[in-house]
Amino acid sequence: MIQDHAMKLRNLLKTNSSLVTIRTSLLSLLFAIVIGGAIIAAAGYSPLETYTAMFKGSLSSRKGIVLSLTQATPLIFTGLSFAIAYRVKLVNLGAEGQLYLGAMAAAVVGYYVQGLNQFSHVSLTLLASATIGGLAGLFIGYLRIRFGAQEVITSIMLNEIIILFTSFLAAGPLKGQNSVTVQTERIADTAMLPVLAKQSQLTIAFILAIVIAILLAILLNKTVVGYEMRVTGFGRRAAETGGIKVWKIYLVTIFISGAVAGLGGASQVMGVNRRFVEGFSASYGFSGISVAALAVYNPIAVVFSGIIFGILRAGAMTVSRTTSIPVEFVSVIQSLVVVFMAAPKLGLDVIGLPKRLYRWIQQIRTRQTMRGGQAHE
Numbered sequence: 001m002i003q004d005h006a007m008k009l010r011n012l013l014k015t016n017s018s019l020v021t022i023r024t025s026l027l028s029l030l031f032a033i034v035i036g037g038a039i040i041a042a043a044g045y046s047p048l049e050t051y052t053a054m055f056k057g058s059l060s061s062r063k064g065i066v067l068s069l070t071q072a073t074p075l076i077f078t079g080l081s082f083a084i085a086y087r088v089k090l091v092n093l094g095a096e097g098q099l100y101l102g103a104m105a106a107a108v109v110g111y112y113v114q115g116l117n118q119f120s121h122v123s124l125t126l127l128a129s130a131t132i133g134g135l136a137g138l139f140i141g142y143l144r145i146r147f148g149a150q151e152v153i154t155s156i157m158l159n160e161i162i163i164l165f166t167s168f169l170a171a172g173p174l175k176g177q178n179s180v181t182v183q184t185e186r187i188a189d190t191a192m193l194p195v196l197a198k199q200s201q202l203t204i205a206f207i208l209a210i211v212i213a214i215l216l217a218i219l220l221n222k223t224v225v226g227y228e229m230r231v232t233g234f235g236r237r238a239a240e241t242g243g244i245k246v247w248k249i250y251l252v253t254i255f256i257s258g259a260v261a262g263l264g265g266a267s268q269v270m271g272v273n274r275r276f277v278e279g280f281s282a283s284y285g286f287s288g289i290s291v292a293a294l295a296v297y298n299p300i301a302v303v304f305s306g307i308i309f310g311i312l313r314a315g316a317m318t319v320s321r322t323t324s325i326p327v328e329f330v331s332v333i334q335s336l337v338v339v340f341m342a343a344p345k346l347g348l349d350v351i352g353l354p355k356r357l358y359r360w361i362q363q364i365r366t367r368q369t370m371r372g373g374q375a376h377e
Contacts, residue, residue, distance in 0.1 A: 025294050025301070029308065032336035039332055045325050057318025058311045062197075067317070070202045070272070072310025074099070074281075076209040077264030078288025079306050083297040084216055085257040088232045088249055090141075094155030095261040096285025097162035098136045102129035102262025104166045106269040107276035108174065110187030121190040126208075126266055133262020134255040136162065141254035145247045151254070159285070167278050174276075182278035193271045205267035209303070212260060216299040229253060261285065282313075283331075290334040309334065 037047030058068045078095045085092035105128040113124065140158065143149040167182060176185040193203035220226040232239040232249045239246050264284060273280055291309055295301035316330040 025296060025305075028337055028340035029294060031340045032333045035336050036329060036333040040325065040329055045323070049323065050319055050325055050329070053319045053322055054312070054315030056315075057322070058315035063200075064314060064318070066197045066200045066202050068311045068314040069206055069307065070200065070310070071313040072306045073202075073206045073209055073267055073271075074264045074284040075287055075291050075309050075313075076206075076213065076303055076306035077260055077267065078284050079291030079295065079302040080209070080213055080216060080288075080299055081257045081261035081264070081285075082288045083292040083295065083299060083302050084220075084260065085137075085253055086233075086292065086297045087220065088229050088253045089236075090144075090250060090254055090257070091152045092137065092140065092155055092254060092257045093152055093286075093289075094136065094140055094158050094258070095264075095288050096281060096283070097155070097159035098133040098258045098261035099265040099281055099285050100162050100166045101136050102133040102265030103269045103280065104169060104174075104184075104265075104276050105129045105132040105262065106191075106266040107184045107187060110191035110270065111185045111275075113191075114188065116190055118190045118192075118194075121188065122193060122270070125187075125191050125270060126263060129262040129266035130259040131262070133265070134259035137254040137256075137258020137261075138251060140258075141251045144254075145250060166276065170276050170278050176275065183273075184276040186275050187269065191270060192274065193267070195271070201272045203267070203271035205263075205271050208263070208267075209306075212263070213299040213303050216256075216260075220299065225249075225252065261288075287334060290337050293338050 033051070037051065040047045040050050056064075058064045078099060081095045081098070082092060106125050109125045109128045110121070113121065116124065136158065140151050140155050143154050144151050170184050171182045174184045176183055193205055196202045196204060196206065218226075220229060228239065228244045228249050229252075231242060231244060232246055236246050239249070265281075268280055269276055287309065291302060291305045294308070295305035312330050312333060316327045319325050320327040
């Protein structure tokens with residue numbers, strides 16, 4: 001009886017695609033940490049000391065956990081942005097620019113709109129950020145549909161334009177008075193997001209990110225639009241043959257993608273910086289690619305993936321304060337995650353390399369022994 005249940009469980013683990021993708025994600029993260037440790041060691045630092053300081057700083061105290069979740073918040077937004085677009089095989093690399101637009105919109109509405117209560121002001125500010133981010137995504141989608149311009153190229157180019165444009169606004173017409181750095185005026189208190197932990201920058205934006213992940217999962221799996229998105233992701237020609245208007249699906253998806261990234265920018269202005277600050281993003285948009293890849297583009301899994309990367313980032317801050325190890329090693333781990341997710345067999349090949357080398361050496365020895373025996377005869 002027990003053996004039968006064990007056999008069923010073993011078959012389930014082999015056949016269930018969801019469990020397979022979870023296993024692939026965990027292995028990719030493990031490979032990235034191991035290879036990252038090897039790189040740290042090659043640079044002359046102690047991997048054990050580095051990872052101990054990292055996880056101790058991000059998980060061993062309330063302050064560390066709060067910081068990890070704070071760091072995870074924008075990563076969840078940008079991870080969801082990339083994941084939802086990729087479900088229809090659109091590669092939206094413009095999340096960084098859409099993040100900046102959302103942040104600038106939050107700074108403008110948060111400061112210049114007056115006379116509203118907190119609920120109304122926060123809602124209006126979030127709506128403005130989502131709308132402007134969505135419109136930026138819509139423009140990328142329009143270029144793809146109307147002119148056949150690849151969104152990979154147009155979104156990257158648009159990033160630079162948007163970032164420079166927002167810097168111009170923050171340094172010129174919207175610059176805060178008596179401000180030495182390039183930043184806007186401080187937003188009104190009524191536009192601030194309520195905090196989840198006292199004396200911290202962790203706000204309800206974290207809860208909002210989770211809610212959006214759930215809504216996107218429902219959209220993909222429980223609605224007609226979601227069905228059409230999934231079919232389009234499997235193949236454009238098949239979708240068109242089935243009567244699906246692919247161009248509409250592209251526009252709807254890229255708008256949602258940009259809107260979610262815009263909310264990520266709003267979360268930083270309304271909860272962390274309290275204004276738009278030039279260069280505020282620590283590559284949140286591009287890090288969202290790693291977050292989405294680790295989650296295999298599943299909206300719910302993006303939440304957990306974002307928290308993992310938030311832990312890494314918070315831990316890296318501790319490492320940079322307590323050791324001489326540069327914080328950039330976290331970027332190395334993120335990049336390795338993408339590599340192993342893009343080529344999952346690579347990690348398995350790395351693990352199996354010593355075994356294959358051993359077999360190869362044994363085969364050579366066997367052949368030499370056989371040749372020696374034949375020569376003796």
